[in-house]
């Protein structure tokens with residue numbers, strides 16, 4: 363947004379970010395992700411309220427806190443979702459958001475190293491490429507899928523999403539290409555763009571029903587900044603609705619509860635929280651090629667460092683989830699409803715629990731869960747985290763489908779050439795019947811990091827923004843991020859969020 367709106371030099375843009383600049387090498391070296399994930403380093407490290415559907419556990423919600431937001435700490439998988447998702451948005455009344463409408467914005471954002479065609483673009487800021495050095499076990503996963511007579515696909519973002527494949531990645535020359543690396547770093551010197559980091563937005567300033575600027579906290583001091591044209595919130599699915607509520611825009615009951623003056627009753631703010639619930643199976647296996655907390659890995663690290671330094675290849679370029687699949691739990695369904703992420707390493711609890719040794723793991727997540735949660739406030743203090751309740755597995759259909767997905771995932775992990783390889787199935791013993799599987803899922807599942815929907819775009823009473831992403835009832839205020847998705851898409855959410863920003867920038871510039 364900041365890049366597109368400041369291009370041409372006609373408008374001045376001020377970008378405010380709560381986190382610091384994206385200087386950390388753990389951001390840029392792809393294999394650094396698991397070291398960021400469990401910490402507060404460039405990470406908000408939020409938690410949900412206790413989840414009844416997860417046996418009362420709190421979910422963990424890492425979110426990027428630096429320039430580039432979560433694209434600076436994500437797994438770099440470039441996935442757009444299914445054509446069906448966007449046609450569904452349009453069918454809900456969101457004019458201009460059908461697949462045919464949004465495809466040009468995916469292409470505009472993209473510099474696909476594979477070249478351009480009907481589905482892909484070149485020359486855009488965001489570099490998309492194939493993984494540089496996939497682990498040999500990743501090929502074994504795709505072979506196991508084939509041996510189970512499951513489909514493979516050439517391109518998750520092309521004509522056929524269904525099937526297994528390597529994930530394309532947002533990397534350039536072996537380094538992470540976050541939204542900041544792609545869109546901000548190249549234009550740092552633009553005179554009409556001001557970037558202020560460690561600036562925590564406290565609220566949007568309103569004169570009547572018009573947004574006139576923002577108040578932010580930097581170094582324990584409050585500052586204000588006036589907007590001549592408009593204010594755009596891109597705080598993500600947790601940040602944007604929280605800022606709206608702190609500004610007095612939201613459900614009156616929620617605002618009254620925290621003593622916030624209601625400036626505009628907008629009941630949908632914070633509602634409609636949707637996220638991908640995910641379960642991970644782990645199989646321990648001693649290996650000289652798998653990644654993990656092991657002696658073998660320690661011995662390989664110096665070589666990996668040199669390969670990265672001189673060739674920008676090898677282990678340090680891994681995204682861990684190197685291959686995956688979109689599959690149907692019901693063969694007669696129109697579109698896939700589960701996604702797998704295969705990882706040539708052991709993973710548990712967002713790396714907050716360390717599994718020693720090497721091994722393979724596989725995530726299974728539900729693509730369009732029917733469980734819908736909400737986001738609220740715990741206080742009127744902008745520095746407090748929001749109250750996050752994804753209501754995971756609160757809808758009975760979700761657990762039924764996830765159990766089916768679990769069985770499909772396990773059938774692949776136990777097929778040749780993967781079968782016989784695993785030495786120890788760490789969590790999956792005693793999975794005799796569906797009740798046992800349900801218990802296992804409820805005791806270990808959590809997010810796969812795709813919260814959306816809390817400032818949903820739409821035409822109904824619960825819509826927060828309209829199809830131009832303008833906040834309903836307030837002028838000069840838009841929301842542009844994953845929170846505007848009316849429904850969770852069937853795939854990872856970074857590329858779709860960048861598409862949303864490309865389209866929003868285009869709408870704003872053509873309106874002016």
Ligand SMILES: Cc1cc2nc3c(=O)[nH]c(=O)nc-3n(C[C@H](O)[C@H](O)[C@H](O)COP(=O)(O)OP(=O)(O)OC[C@H]3O[C@@H](n4cnc5c(N)ncnc54)[C@H](O)[C@@H]3O)c2cc1C
Nearest residue numbers: 380431432436437438439563597598601843844854855856
């Ligand atoms: C660990 C992880 C792995 C992921 N893996 C993938 C993947 O491989 N592929 C994929 O497609 N998607 C992935 N995602 C999801 C994807 O990165 C997000 O959907 C996407 O980045 C959302 O963009 P956003 O702009 O809505 O929010 P964010 O990227 O979260 O950006 C919000 C920004 O607003 C800032 N902010 C929030 N509140 C305030 C405030 N009060 N004041 C000032 N600034 C504020 C934040 O610091 C942040 O910079 C992953 C996410 C995570 C966390």
